[in-house]
Amino acid sequence: MSDRPVRTRIAPSPTGDPHVGTAYMGLVNLVVARQGGGQFLLRIDDTDRTRYRAGSEEAIFEALRWLGLTWDEGPDVGGPKGPYRQSERTALYREHADLFVARGAGYRCFCSKERLDALRDEQRARKETPRYDGRCRDADPAEGARRAAAGEPHVVRLRVPTDGTTTVRDLLRGDVTFPHADLQDQVLVKEDGFPTYHFASCVDDHLMEITHIIRAEEWLTSAPLHALIFAGFGWELPVLCHMPLLRNADKSKISKRKNPTSLLYYRDAGFLPEGLLNFLGLMGWGGPKDGEGGASREVFTLDDMVRHFRLAELALGGPVFDPAKLRHINAAHLRALPARTFAARALAFLADESRLEALAPLVLPRMETFGQLAQVADFFLGDVTQRPDLLVPARKTPPEQAAAAEEAWFALGDALEVLERVDPWTAANLDQACRGLGDAAPAGWKPKDVFMALRAAISGKTATPPLWESMELLGKSRTLGRLGDARRALPEPSKKAQERREKARRAPPAAPAGAGGPTGAPTPAGAGEA
Numbered sequence: 047m048s049d050r051p052v053r054t055r056i057a058p059s060p061t062g063d064p065h066v067g068t069a070y071m072g073l074v075n076l077v078v079a080r081q082g083g084g085q086f087l088l089r090i091d092d093t094d095r096t097r098y099r100a101g102s103e104e105a106i107f108e109a110l111r112w113l114g115l116t117w118d119e120g121p122d123v124g125g126p127k128g129p130y131r132q133s134e135r136t137a138l139y140r141e142h143a144d145l146f147v148a149r150g151a152g153y154r155c156f157c158s159k160e161r162l163d164a165l166r167d168e169q170r171a172r173k174e175t176p177r178y179d180g181r182c183r184d185a186d187p188a189e190g191a192r193r194a195a196a197g198e199p200h201v202v203r204l205r206v207p208t209d210g211t212t213t214v215r216d217l218l219r220g221d222v223t224f225p226h227a228d229l230q231d232q233v234l235v236k237e238d239g240f241p242t243y244h245f246a247s248c249v250d251d252h253l254m255e256i257t258h259i260i261r262a263e264e265w266l267t268s269a270p271l272h273a274l275i276f277a278g279f280g281w282e283l284p285v286l287c288h289m290p291l292l293r294n295a296d297k298s299k300i301s302k303r304k305n306p307t308s309l310l311y312y313r314d315a316g317f318l319p320e321g322l323l324n325f326l327g328l329m330g331w332g333g334p335k336d337g338e339g340g341a342s343r344e345v346f347t348l349d350d351m352v353r354h355f356r357l358a359e360l361a362l363g364g365p366v367f368d369p370a371k372l373r374h375i376n377a378a379h380l381r382a383l384p385a386r387t388f389a390a391r392a393l394a395f396l397a398d399e400s401r402l403e404a405l406a407p408l409v410l411p412r413m414e415t416f417g418q419l420a421q422v423a424d425f426f427l428g429d430v431t432q433r434p435d436l437l438v439p440a441r442k443t444p445p446e447q448a449a450a451a452e453e454a455w456f457a458l459g460d461a462l463e464v465l466e467r468v469d470p471w472t473a474a475n476l477d478q479a480c481r482g483l484g485d486a487a488p489a490g491w492k493p494k495d496v497f498m499a500l501r502a503a504i505s506g507k508t509a510t511p512p513l514w515e516s517m518e519l520l521g522k523s524r525t526l527g528r529l530g531d532a533r534r535a536l537p538e539p540s541k542k543a544q545e546r547r548e549k550a551r552r553a554p555p556a557a558p559a560g561a562g563g564p565t566g567a568p569t570p571a572g573a574g575e576a
């Protein structure tokens with residue numbers, strides 16, 4: 047790599063709640079930029095308008111700021127290489143697409159959607175991997191330019207060499223070789239003129255003078271395409287480093303089904319930003335080796351990390367995002383707080399004035415003195431202990447009780463799917479969205495059993511202020527977090543039972559009147575997964 051000043055970036059897409067994976071990438075990119083005395087950039091990757099979610103960009107800023115992962119250049123703070131929102135850079139992409147085609151590295155493709163659909167169907171029927179057959183690849187470029195100028199709809203594709211391989215060097219994996227036969231002539235600019243992720247990302251990384259692309263492992267397979275795009279422009283490829291995916295305890299890719307993944311959840315649940323950063327720093331790294339006898343020290347600060355972290359030495363074996371470990375690390379930071387700092391931060395956590403103000407209408411009817419505040423408001427102010435005995439309606443015999451526990455597990459899963467999509471998070475919308483859940487109560491359940499399970503999950507109690515108002519005040523991330531905790535507090539039904547249930551859901555019997563509706567119908571399992 048040349049001796050350009052180090053510039054790193056993260057490029058989150060505003061498609062939902064700010065994710066712990068974004069913070070992990072942010073942390074490492076910030077550390078590497080600081081180590082190199084350079085800049086850390088925040089770019090908003092918002093070219094995919096279908097997945098765009100209003101409010102998500104602000105939530106990303108808020109969460110990263112809470113963590114102290116401050117960026118030197120970004121949409122809100124500006125900088126010399128802006129704009130830093132991809133949706134504001136379309137003219138740049140268009141200009142570069144023309145250049146790319148003129149260099150022969152890409153070509154215009156005028157194949158109709160019907161032709162491409164038919165092609166795909168034929169290939170599928172022959173059990174081949176669907177891919178573009180290259181019909182427009184060798185058409186006369188002047189003819190393509192003329193048709194494009196006449197306004198004929200088309201896309202721009204990458205011209206992948208027909209034989210040979212592309213080798214990319216990954217900082218952690220060394221050389222990784224991809225046969226061209228496995229790559230596609232990917233679309234770089236769509237018919238609507240918007241670039242795809244691959245093209246926009248490469249153009250931006252070059253124009254923003256990024257020297258190190260440090261991103262999640264799932265992008266490794268895109269690396270050869272990016273190498274071809276950089277080469278097509280005649281640009282120098284930045285250092286590439288694909289970070290290991292964070293995993294659930296069972297080694298599957300981290301998902302909100304198994305762990306809370308929203309950064310706002312951790313903030314609202316009272317984790318310390320330095321605790322969460324320390325924990326993320328441990329993903330693939332053992333900590334500074336400055337303990338006794340050169341032992342690594344697993345409790346450290348961001349500054350420690352800047353001093354001691356070595357990206358190239360990161361371990362690749364999928365690091366496990368273990369909530370128990372996170373609590374343990376967080377506790378170490380908490381217990382190290384001087385009493386005065388503790389007091390200030392405890393006060394800020396408990397007595398955020400706007401939070402208390404919102405609490406007033408819910409708790410005032412239930413208290414006579416301030417002495418009762420903590421008790422009435424306990425589940426707003428602090429964590430709850432999940433009570434399986436309250437989550438599941440009481441049944442006479444043990445087998446009936448076990449069946450009810452199974453149903454409660456499924457009911458909480460349905461609720462999670464429905465609640466995930468509630469936006470904005472208001473009591474009225476929650477009420478509306480959850481009506482279908484009550485109507486779809488499992489056999490032998492009454493709607494009130496479903497709502498009791500929800501109440502017990504968010505509060506650990508059977509009597510609370512009104513459910514929807516309580517959820518609104520608790521906020522989305524904490525409500526979903528607690529529902530997930532409640533589910534994990536119940537025995538997980540067998541794989542068979544889960545499959546049976548899935549099948550029943552896919553072919554639902556005549557829905558009871560009022561079930562579902564635009565906001566109430568549960569979607570197939572897996573939807574809404576991170």
Ligand code: GLU
Pocket residue numbers: 056057058059091247260261262265
């Ligand atoms: N928008 C992509 C993401 O959400 C960025 C990937 C990259 O860093 O290139 O992860």
